[in-house]
Amino acid sequence: MNNKDLEIISHLRQNARMPLTIMSKKTRIPVSTIFGRLKTHADNVIAKHTSLLNFALLGYYARANITIKVDRDDKQIVKEYLTKHQAVNSLYKINNGYDFMIEGVFRQVSDMENFLDELENKFRISDRKSFFIIEDLKREAFLCNPHLAIME
Amino acid sequence: MVKDKEFAVLRQLRGNSRDSLAKISKRTTIPVSTVFDILKKMEKDVITRHVSLIDFSKVGYGIRVLYILRAVAEKQMRDFLMNTENVNTLSFTHEDYFCAECVFRNMKEVRNFKDEIEGIGVFEYNENIITEEVKKEEFCSV
Numbered sequence: 001m002n003n004k005d006l007e008i009i010s011h012l013r014q015n016a017r018m019p020l021t022i023m024s025k026k027t028r029i030p031v032s033t034i035f036g037r038l039k040t041h042a043d044n045v046i047a048k049h050t051s052l053l054n055f056a057l058l059g060y061y062a063r064a065n066i067t068i069k070v071d072r073d074d075k076q077i078v079k080e081y082l083t084k085h086q087a088v089n090s091l092y093k094i095n096n097g098y099d100f101m102i103e104g105v106f107r108q109v110s111d112m113e114n115f116l117d118e119l120e121n122k123f124r125i126s127d128r129k130s131f132f133i134i135e136d137l138k139r140e141a142f143l144c145n146p147h148l149a150i151m152e
Numbered sequence: 153m154v155k156d157k158e159f160a161v162l163r164q165l166r167g168n169s170r171d172s173l174a175k176i177s178k179r180t181t182i183p184v185s186t187v188f189d190i191l192k193k194m195e196k197d198v199i200t201r202h203v204s205l206i207d208f209s210k211v212g213y214g215i216r217v218l219y220i221l222r223a224v225a226e227k228q229m230r231d232f233l234m235n236t237e238n239v240n241t242l243s244f245t246h247e248d249y250f251c252a253e254c255v256f257r258n259m260k261e262v263r264n265f266k267d268e269i270e271g272i273g274v275f276e277y278n279e280n281i282i283t284e285e286v287k288k289e290e291f292c293s294v
Contacts, residue, residue: 001211009211012204016169045210050289051165052200058154058162058292065243065251067220067280079286089291094218094280101218101280105291131220131245137230140203142240142255143211 001045004029008037009045010146016049026146052139055105062106063089063133066116067098071124075099078123087115098127154198157182159292161190162198166293169202205288208240213255215262216282220251224273232272238265253282 004027011023020038024031038046055063070078082088082102090103106112112130119125154162160180164171173191177184208216223229226248233239233252238261241253256262269277 006211009204009206013206014201014203016202016204045206047205047207047288049168049170049202049204050293051162051169051202052289053162053166053292054198054200055291057198058159065220065245083287086291088287090288091286092218092282093284093286094282096278096280098280100286101282131247131249131251133243133245133251135244136242137234137244138239138242139200140205140240141242142208142213142237143206 005037005041005045006143007146008034009041010143012046012049013140013142013144014146016051060105060107062109062112064104064106064112065131065133066102066104067094067129068100068102068119068125069097069127070099071126074123078119081119081122085115087111098129157186158190158194158198161187162194163292163294165191165194165199165202166289166291208255213257215256215258216285217254217256217262218251218280218282219254219269220249220276220278220280221269221274222247222249222276224275229269229272229274232268236265236268249276 007027008023008029011018011026020031020034023034027034078100079093082091082100087104087106088102089105092101093099094101104112104115106115116128116130157180160182161176164176164179173184173187177187180187182190208214229250230244233242233250238254238256239252240255243251245251254265256265266279
């Protein structure tokens with residue numbers, strides 16, 4: 001991966017729907033080269049192109065980061081459950097006292113409480129902490145500025 | 153309120169925001185012109201940005217850390233976290249916690265970041281290495 005690849009990726013991080021013709025003008029890389037590089041990086045560097053949403057405008061007013069500690073024997077099954085659960089926007093395995101970090105999206109706080117109750121009824125959750133998100137300050141900001149996309 | 157057709161288009165974009173309007177139209181059976189109108193409408197408010205999610209380890213940033221912290225000087229911490237490139241995602245939560253998902257090249261960068269945070273001052277500090285990203289931005293997605 002070279003600086004041109006990083007520049008292309010940065011543009012996509014800024015706007016994943018950017019047409020290749022516009023990207024070519026901004027980067028001075030031929031469209032055919034950009035197309036080829038994108039094909040190379042798809043399924044490798046690029047995990048997915050998506051659209052970030054204002055969940056509140058969709059009627060989902062309660063968002064929270066929830067860390068949970070799970071009984072060792074339940075870890076795999078909890079992972080499978082949370083992977084399929086509609087309210088889980090993002091899910092990470094973490095260390096240092098907790099096992100999973102869940103970013104949950106709910107219509108209201110009571111829905112989140114029901115989600116957590118269900119989790120505790122189905123599995124052995126030894127500890128949990130919830131952090132209600134009041135404000136998104138940054139989302140997917142890393143490597144978003146093509147001018148800074150330079151490898152050292 | 154978002155209508156069913158708008159949700160249908162949003163789901164497709166959440167699945168792949170680079171999909172052409174023609175593809176989205178075919179999958180949803182909504183006319184292309186309507187898909188176009190919905191996209192333009194949604195981009196004004198509901199859609200904050202179209203972004204490509206990347207595997208950070210493939211661009212040299214193999215260490216990902218989740219910080220949950222409460223700062224002594226909230227404004228100073230906010231400014232630091234907002235201006236630090238290593239911070240990929242940052243949210244402010246109830247009871248004045250910052251949740252920061254960060255990416256680093258090596259443990260030296262992790263250490264330097266921790267030193268900066270401790271320099272500003274924290275009441276509570278929790279550092280979790282992300283060992284696996286199981287799912288990301290899957291809500292309302294195909």
